[in-house]
Amino acid sequence: MEIDEGLQRKMKSRHLQMIAFGSSIGTGLFLGSGAAIQQAGPAVILSFAIAGFVIYLMMRMLGEMAVEHPVSGSFSAYARTYIGPLAGFITGWNWWFTTIVVGMLELTAAGTIMDFWYPDLPHWITALVTLVLVMVLNLVHVGAFAETEFWLSFLKIAALILMIVVGIAIVLGMTPEPALGLSNITEHGGFFPMGTYGILISLVAVLFAFGGIESIGTAAGEAEDPAETLPRAINSVIWRILVFYIGGISIIVLLSPWEHMDTATSPFVRTLTTLGITSAATGLNIIILVAAMSVFNTMTFSGSRMLRDLALGGQAPNLFTATNAKGVPVRALLFNCLLMGSAVLLNYLFEGRILIILIAIIVGAEIISWSSIVISHLKFRKLMKTQGHEPSYRAPLYPLANYFCLAFFAMIVVLMTRLADYQQAAIALPLWVLALVALWFVRKAAGRRAKA
Template identity: 35%
Template sequence: MAIEKKHAFDSIVERERGLRRGLSAGQMTMIAIGGAVGTGLFLGSGFAISFAGPGVLVSYAVGALIALLLMGALAEMTVAHPTSGSFGAYAEHYIGPLAGFVVRYAYWSAYVLAVGTEVAAIAVYMKFWFPGVPGLWWIVGFSAALIAVNAMSVRAYGTIEYLFSSLKIAAIVAFILLGAWYVWRAPAGSGVGFANYTAHGGLIPKGWWGVWVGTIVALFSYLGVETIAVAAAEAQDPQRAVTRAFRGTILRLVLFYLLTLALMLAIVPWTEAGANQSPFVKVMAETGVPYAAGAINFVVLVAALSAMNSQLYITTRMMFSLSRAGYAPAVFGRLTRSSVPTAALSLSTIGIAVAAVLNALYPQTAFTLMMSIAMFGAMFTWLMIFVTHLFFRRRYAGPTPAFRMWGHPFGSVLGALLMAGILVTTAFTREFRMTLAYGLAFVVALVVAYAVWYRRRAIVAAEKEASRAGL
């Protein structure tokens, strides 16, 4: 049985060969941060604050707990099996081909649409300097530049993402230091200080339901931490890179999110949060520091570009994995001389086109629409990662991985229950009602597509593998 399982996963690794190992451990950490610190924090936090008020700190703490559990489960599986198909390949091997098919396509579609949320946010940010220029121009221009970067090589992508993420980290640290100084120096009666937490309806002004709904947006903010698992196939030393990235990423994300939100709520009353402008820009404008608002707007612009860059990379690799598995046309599994699947990259720009159309038709609500439909696939994938980890622990037949998830099985069970609860909650909210409606219809369509076109192919492939192994 152990030989059979090992051979089966070795065949998955073999079919996904060809990607170049050009990412360092430092770049892997920055890729994870780049994916997670983006529009969800710099613009989406305004939505979360409007739902939960100061209780948003609890919302983001719950999101951090889920992200921590997920990273633990994912790091263990990735150290055991570093491959570009990542959690899609793990679901295929440990649960079944249908699970692998649905997880890969759900995740791919989520991040194709998430790219659209980033470019929609870019249009919002550029209005700060150029209010009269249509957002469509910024969407097209910035998108073309990032597509060109992703088409060059994984080393070029890693270098750009490292620079982007370094700038974001420096800016967030500067924001925390400046914000802390401003709160500490604020005179009594100035309207600045931690009294803002209770001055407008109390700490939980919209009740615990508002805090729980805020968790939906908080979770959207953390989405992207799982990108290190996909990038592991192109890491120079996957085991060391994944372990180091896991430990460094979670600590930084929790500190960045909770400290920045705590200061933001102390400087600007939560009632002034909104989606027409980044709340970070509002805070900097409030401090009165010359050019601070423009500087932070530049940073949140870079953050959106960074997240978009990361998402283009991830969607391209997931489509590459689908193609190599036989679940998408073979052209999307082909590589250039630089080991880049450019056809898969081209297909993965669909979200940019959708965002451009929505921005032209509904400029005020484009970001909200893109976020609500993009969220399902990502949250469904997180749920399935927890489920897959439970199967992995029962069926894994190889040597003990260098990294082990603590508290098994309670961590994965808790993570799965929380994710399921958040997904169900979206159906009872006005803002995210489309999330579950779109998502369930999409999953049903995937299951039907698999049953009609791919089920027989998966059976034949399994028979070939068994025959090749002499079983």
């Protein structure tokens, strides 16, 4: 697998580390976790722990392959190399599609977040301003993207840590108010108010919170010294899961009765508002807006690199291979921004109704990407063994971890069919794969005719 010379390795170690920490801390955690809390109650903590363990295993598999082959195509290139061209085609186009839909979601979420201050401001205006700002930033060069994402990620991580620290102080009575203790998870139906079934069902919404976590793989092609920086970034995933996801959600269910949560407001903001800490709620809402912009920034970067990689592999129009003097794939970037910009129109036509639809689509698309990474790693490790090569950075529990992850993802698809908001996405999932397979054969047939 050749190293891509069209891009520039201007992403420093600190950039990669912070992007690894902040790549998926966005709408899913800050806004979408309210649905998971409704479904499982305080036991949602276990849901995040279970899903987090699976995601950690999957990310270690991606990290092992990325250290050996640090290319911007990432898991699409690995699927193409280790499973076959068709798998690479499906994986690449699916991830590209995911970045577009996630971008649309974050643009939509930005409008919802602005409702906190300006309930009468049309969502499409917020979406348009965010789109233009991020597009201009990404057109500069990868260093500008990386530096901006570093500080955006730093802000949301700092705010989340502060929220956890303050929450612990409130629970333990280290503030002027009486200690809350564990009352909110021992009362109101106890720790398991919805039973085991609630934990299982909540896993679908919880997985959405981890969406985009694999986007660090597409940064490998533009990272300085990937053999050293990538393992450190991937290893940080376990701490990110423990502190930010499990720690953050634990504080939420400790500070406020779980049945007070809803899907229209961030559970973090609602909790602070319920406690009467209005100024903190305002500050946190600013951070949540920053988080949405951060994830949109990452999807804009990652999607343009994936589209370029597909073009380099002969699986997308050749015009998307071009980069400018600063190493930016301008055509791919502008094309993606045009498609993500359709969220502006959708928010104008269907304001307030597309958020849950986009979330359901994203969960299904992420299942395809994550499954592809797991299967590619199986094939990769077998090839390495055949060649007598020992990877310098190894994923644990191979191959049991691979089969465990695949079984878990299959279970999630089944669970999606049990939830009204996700049923259509579960039905569309195999149809989407079949459509990509059909497109692959149509493209092959067209290529044969062109040669003839």
